[in-house]
Amino acid sequence: MSAAILTMPRLGETMEEGRIVGWLIAEGDAFKRGDPILEIETDKTVAELPALTDGVLAEKLVAPGDMIVVGAPIARLKGEDGASPAPVASGRVTRTLAMPRLGETMDEGRIVGWMVQPGAAFKRGDGLFEIETDKTVAEFPALMDGTLIETLVELGSMVPVGAPLARVEIAAADAGMEGFLPDAAAAVSPAPPATPPAPSAPTPAPVTSASVASGHDAPVPVSLDPAAPRRATPIARRLAARAGIDLASLRGTGRRGRIEARDVEAALAGGAVAAPGAIAFDRHGTPGAARRALLLHGFAGDRTTFAAFATQLGRAGYDVLVPDLPGHGATALEATSAADLSAPLPGFLAAQRFAPTEIVAHSLGAVAAVALAETLPGVQRLTLLCPAGLELAIDGDFIAGMAARPSPGALRHLLRRLTARPAGLSDAAVAGLAATLGAGRLTALADDAFGPGGQQVDIVEPLTRLSRRMSVRLVIGLEDRIIPWTQVAVAPSRVAIHLIAGAGHMPHWDQPGEVLALFEGDPA
Incomplete structure (x- = not known):
């Protein structure tokens, strides 16, 4: 038996890292060529x-949830090269x-695109075609060298698992592999091509929730027929959904007409569509500065709670954006x-053409910040001030009182x-x-985030993931009466902790100088 290292593969041109979703086999398990080994996000x-x-x-080198860069080791494998080879045909x-079946629940899949054209040769590991299932879109790799003779289904066809897809020429030694139909079955049940569209319309390139890029760039017809499905990345779909944009109204600039996030952002910035519900916000500092901070307030607050701090950050060289979160202040969204606090933020940021390099959040705003940081590229640091979501304990009377329409005196x-x-x-x-x-x-919101038992939100696991790819720090007031400062004990080991003496639940109010000093030394 010889040992080999399995590394994180590059599943598309833009992929730089991937998250291990789960292992599909255990250590010590044998597998055959073509067997699924693990899931990667x-x-x-x-x-x-x-x-x-x-x-x-032989050995798993990474665990579910780990974010791994392309080319890094993920497992140690043992091959069977020492065994006596069985006789094979020539x-x-x-x-x-x-x-193929790409998951346990998959019964059928839609052919999104062919990566290899008829007559073209391919190598083991090359992408052959893209499949859209009910859960994902994935590029299926060749498990051996060969030549694509002909495709048997049309683009956009929904094909049951096990049905014929294409005819390929391969080495006789590979003919016994799984994934091929028996010759008799293939002869008796040839795959009928999908019913073609009406003659007046070209065959549309089906658009899916994602598309893994490959080295092949064969052109595929693109249709703007509103009834046709549109190819779009998951980020683009989320941005469009949150901004109320119909994907059928957009023309994609990605490979084979795929709609990218930039296409949705361009539509928002150009005024082609309007988000359903304005988010109120303030802007401080110099727009376009290299350091761009998004500030998110906490429960029952609004953007004015960051007014002084945002102004100071602006003077320190930051471009600062401070919105009222949904359900708060002057923002119309509930x-x-x-x-719901984070759901409209990607569309809002796209409309403002604001790509934060840093997110600063207070209290319950930390839940929105963590959710946003997991989806936004370019965020380099996450700073959470007395965050919610670390443990159960919280001042329930404060939460109930703020949600109960308090009088000015009670407030x-x-x-x-x-x-x-x-x-x-x-x-x-x-x-x-009080009027607000x-x-x-x-x-x-109070019922969802804070119940009779305390906090019902949890940011510990997301912080573990985020701390592997960006700087994460907690800034805690030692006199916090809303959330006990001792909850920092459950913070992941990679997270930096700054304890501020003489500060309560609002350290940026009580000790603004100490909090601001954490930012002023940053390089411009």
Whole structure:
């Protein structure tokens, strides 16, 4: 037995890293060429990685949830090169390739595109075609060298698992591999081509939720027929859905007409469509600066809670964007769950042409920040001020009081719990906040995020993942009366912790100089 190292493959031209979703075999298990070994999530899709040779999984070098760069080791394999080879046939034969099963629940798949044209040769590992299932879009690799003789289905066809897809010429030694139809079955049940579209319309290139790029760039017809499915990356689909954009109205600039995030952003920036519900925001500093910070307030707050801090960051050389989160302040969108806080933010950022290099969030805003940071490229650092989501304990009376339409007097009592020193809010400011809370917009959000048992949101596992690819730090007030500061004990080991003496739940209010000093030394 010889040992080999399996490395993180590149599943597309833009892929630089991938997340290990799960192992499909255990250590010590043998596998055959073509067997799925593990699931990998990229920025565009989730796909099963098939084995390109027979072997044994000797040792897993990474765990589910790990973010691994392309080319890094992920497993140690053992091959069967020491065994006596069985006699094999020589020469080349023609075989019928069947629709593969890419997951346990897959019964059929749609052919998105052919990566190899009839008559072209391919090598083991080359992408042959793209398949769209109910869960993902993946490029299926060749498990041996060969030549594509003919395709048996049309683009856009929905094909059952095991049905004929194409005729290929391969080495006779590879003819016994799984994935081919028996000669008799292929002869008796040839794959009928899909019913062609009406003569007046060209065959559309089906658009899917993702598309893994390959080295082949054969042109595929692109249709803007609103009834046709549109090819789009998952990020583009999410941006479009959150901004209320119909994908059929966009022309994709990606490979084979695929709609990219930049196409949705261009539509938003150009005013072609309007997001359903404005997000109120303030902008500070110099637009276009190299350091771009997105500031997210906490439960029952709004963008004014960051007013002084945002101004100071702007003076320190940052481009700063501070929105009112859904359900808060002057933003029209509502939030009935913690997930609603982050849902419209990608579309909002695209509309503002703002790509944050850093996200700073306070309290419940940390939940939105973590969710956003996991989907946005380009974020280099995450700074969380007294974040929610680390453990159960929280001041339930404060949460209930803020959600219960408090009077100005009751609100002043509640606000005193936020800080270690008097906040100095004017009567007019308190009355204004009481009027805003009087609308009752926070009731459903409070029920979702904070229940009778305490916090119902959890950011620990996402922080573990994020800390592997960006700088993450927690800034905690030692006199916090809303969330006990001791909850930092559950923070992942890679996360930096800054404990601020003389600060309560609002460290950027109580000790603004110490908090700002964490940012002022950054290179411009």
